[in-house]
Amino acid sequence: MRKIALFEQGISPTPIVKMSGGYGENQYYIKREDLIPFSFGGNKARKAAEFYKEIKACGADIVVTYGSNSSNHCRIIANMAAAMGIACHIISPEENRERLYNTRLVEDFGATIETCPVTEVSGTIDRRMETLRQAGRNPYFIMGGGHGNPGTRACADTYREIAVYEEQTGISFDYIFHASGTGTTQAGLVSGKLQADAEKKESGRCAGGQKIIGISIARNEARGREVVRQSIEDYLGARYEELYRDEALIFTDEYCMGGYGKYTPEVAQTIEKVMQSDGIPMDTTYVGKAFHGMIQYVEAHGLQGKNILFVHTGGTPLYFDFLERR
Numbered sequence: 001m002r003k004i005a006l007f008e009q010g011i012s013p014t015p016i017v018k019m020s021g022g023y024g025e026n027q028y029y030i031k032r033e034d035l036i037p038f039s040f041g042g043n044k045a046r047k048a049a050e051f052y053k054e055i056k057a058c059g060a061d062i063v064v065t066y067g068s069n070s071s072n073h074c075r076i077i078a079n080m081a082a083a084m085g086i087a088c089h090i091i092s093p094e095e096n097r098e099r100l101y102n103t104r105l106v107e108d109f110g111a112t113i114e115t116c117p118v119t120e121v122s123g124t125i126d127r128r129m130e131t132l133r134q135a136g137r138n139p140y141f142i143m144g145g146g147h148g149n150p151g152t153r154a155c156a157d158t159y160r161e162i163a164v165y166e167e168q169t170g171i172s173f174d175y176i177f178h179a180s181g182t183g184t185t186q187a188g189l190v191s192g193k194l195q196a197d198a199e200k201k202e203s204g205r206c207a208g209g210q211k212i213i214g215i216s217i218a219r220n221e222a223r224g225r226e227v228v229r230q231s232i233e234d235y236l237g238a239r240y241e242e243l244y245r246d247e248a249l250i251f252t253d254e255y256c257m258g259g260y261g262k263y264t265p266e267v268a269q270t271i272e273k274v275m276q277s278d279g280i281p282m283d284t285t286y287v288g289k290a291f292h293g294m295i296q297y298v299e300a301h302g303l304q305g306k307n308i309l310f311v312h313t314g315g316t317p318l319y320f321d322f323l324e325r326r
């Protein structure tokens with residue numbers, strides 16, 4: 001098994017930059033998780049660095065995971081496995097086989113792709129894991145989107161980086177917005193904040209009224225919230241009862257526009273505007289959709305004069321799919 005130098009050394013804090021404006025009566029900042037220097041970056045690269053440690057520790061010789069043809073997670077896991085010199089097996093729904101940039105990259109990294117009807121995913125995963133074990137292999141399974149405790153742990157670091165930035169600059173964010181999919185990123189951010197608030201309280205400081213708002217890109221509110229809460233519980237473990245507060249978990253499905261991958265012409269316009277005025281690419285499935293949702297949320301809630309941080313969670317190859325479709 002080969003080592004990946006970047007993951008050995010640890011991921012450096014990603015930049016937080018002020019945006020140029022023109023998005024309304026607030027100060028907008030953006031945290032560039034898309035610039036994590038592995039496989040076009042994004043929150044899946046951050047999560048992968050944690051899974052890397054687990055895979056190394058258990059000496060797996062093949063990674064098994066799940067995702068669609070557009071999956072950023074599958075691209076990064078296939079890339080990581082190739083770099084480590086181990087095999088990668090991806091289970092993918094057969095319903096949509098359009099070859100997007102992420103699909104092509106997964107193929108180029110030499111991963112095997114097994115398709116099945118979306119309703120048979122979990123059975124297919126179980127059978128594949130069993131077959132591999134019987135053949136004497138040592139497979140490591142990662143849930144779709146890098147969901148699970150290592151992923152949450154990785155995303156709690158994102159929050160800690162934000163807190164350090166606030167300390168160093170004296171700028172405090174009233175709101176933090178981000179795209180919420182499997183809920184791992186939100187679970188990490190909220191857990192990081194709950195831990196930081198507890199530390200502040202212990203040292204007699206005020207925790208402040210910062211809100212973290214997950215913009216759902218697919219799930220309805222009831223299910224989305226419950227998955228995030230469950231991930232927070234898994235991550236905080238024994239400290240969950242003491243630290244968890246329901247009002248710290250804000251998840252809105254008001255901007256999911258009919259479900260996964262769906263978006264309106266206004267989202268496309270917002271993406272073009274951000275690219276033109278800030279030079280930052282965003283995709284239509286996650287980041288552009290959530291950024292547009294944030295602007296609408298801010299308007300609907302009449303927010304003014306606030307410091308607002310948007311977490312850019314990556315997905316750069318999907319930006320190029322967007323360009324080709326226009």
Ligand SMILES: *Cc1c(COP(=O)(O)O)cnc(C)c1O
Nearest residue numbers: 181182183184185286313314315
């Ligand atoms: C997966 C993904 C998300 C959602 O993150 P979760 O941790 O699954 O909620 C957001 N943005 C991009 C670009 C992603 O690939």
